[in-house]
Amino acid sequence: MFILELTYTAPVSAVDEQLAAHVAWLDEQYEAGVFLASGRKNPRDGGVIIAVARDRARIEEIAGADPFVLAGVCEYRITEFYATKTVPALASYREQLPA
Template identity: 75%
Template sequence: MFVLELTYTAPVERVDALMAEHITWLDEQYAAGVFIASGRKNPRDGGVILAVGEDRAAIEKIAAADPFAAHDVCAYRITEFIATKTAPALAPYRQQLP
């Protein structure tokens, strides 16, 4: 599992100008089963996405396709972790330690 942390690198007005494209990209990743949660940080200086996948390179490729990243209005920090414990609703995403 992956935590994708977005930090805005441009004024929020530039971010907002790309928001519709970003939401379309988010919707595509939810439909593909990659994203399971997302939202703005508070204070609003970026966002956080919870993603599932076994391949870090694939997650990095998905992040690079975000219109925010493509237009240089955010930077991504991607953290991989092994979700060995979850809420019952997230049980399908539980992982075993290697």
């Protein structure tokens, strides 16, 4: 599982210009089953996405296609972790630690 932390690198006005394209991109990733949750940080200096994928390379590829990245208004910090414990609703995403 992955935590994607977005940090804006441009004024919020520039981010807002790309917002519709970013939301459409988010919708595509939700439909593909990659994103589980997302939202703005408070204060509004970026956002957070919880995602699943077969490997880090795939997540990096997806993040690189974000319209925010393509427009140069944000950077990503990607953290991979093992979701060994979850609420029942996320049980299908539980992982085992590697041997």
